Amino acid sequence: MQERQALLQQAIQLLSRREYSARELQRKLEPGQDAELVAEALAELQRQGLQSDERFAEVWVRHRVLQGHGPIKVQMELRQKGVAGEVISRVLADGEVDWFEQARAIYQRRFGLRPPADPREKARQIRFMQYRGFNTDQIRYAMETPE
Numbered sequence: 073m074q075e076r077q078a079l080l081q082q083a084i085q086l087l088s089r090r091e092y093s094a095r096e097l098q099r100k101l102e103p104g105q106d107a108e109l110v111a112e113a114l115a116e117l118q119r120q121g122l123q124s125d126e127r128f129a130e131v132w133v134r135h136r137v138l139q140g141h142g143p144i145k146v147q148m149e150l151r152q153k154g155v156a157g158e159v160i161s162r163v164l165a166d167g168e169v170d171w172f173e174q175a176r177a178i179y180q181r182r183f184g185l186r187p188p189a190d191p192r193e194k195a196r197q198i199r200f201m202q203y204r205g206f207n208t209d210q211i212r213y214a215m216e217t218p219e
Contacts, residue, residue, distance in 0.1 A: 079105060079113045084122065091128040094118070095154025125155045129163040140178045143171050145205025172213045175206045179214035187215075 083101055086092060092100070094114055101110045117123040129150055136146045143164055150160045179201060188194035194215075201211040 075105075076109055076113060079109060080116060083113055083117055087117070087122055091131045092123065093125050093128045093150075093153040093155050094123060097123060098154075126159050126163065128153075129155050129159055130167070133163055133167050133169070137167075137169050137174060140174075140181075140204060142175060142178075142201075142205030142207070142210060143169075144207060145203075148205070171206070172210050175201065175210040175214040178204060178206075179211075 079101060083097055086097065086100060097117075098110055098114060101113065114123065132150060132153070133146055136149070147160055147164065150163075151157070179197070182200065183197055188197055197215070198211055201214065206214070
């Protein structure tokens with residue numbers, strides 16, 4: 073009983089600093105602990121509303137949008153953090169982000185309004201945008217739409 077309480081306290085302490093996905097929290101709590109006890113503690117935190125993968129995903133999306141990342145990269149990162157696919161889809165769909173305008177803003181901030189001078193430069197710009205997590209349609213929109 074004391075172990076469970078100590079585990080809950082440790083988890084609450086972690087959550088007081090920032091949001092964590094259930095998988096992240098599990099990895100932080102598990103070393104040296106019984107996996108079943110950790111699972112019970114996580115379930116209790118979720119019942120109390122102290123841990124929510126959906127809330128974590130919303131915060132993560134906002135954070136990554138401010139850093140200039142696209143939906144593909146955000147989705148991949150959330151999957152790596154253990155957030156369920158349906159939660160990711162819902163958060164990305166419910167978010168008030170216009171991914172096309174996000175791509176255009178990032179493109180213009182990085183490359184300005186001038187079109188690429190040659191095919192090699194265009195390819196370099198496309199790779200940059202793909203690395204940032206934008207899809208082909210969003211990249212095309214960003215490159216073809218002046219401000």
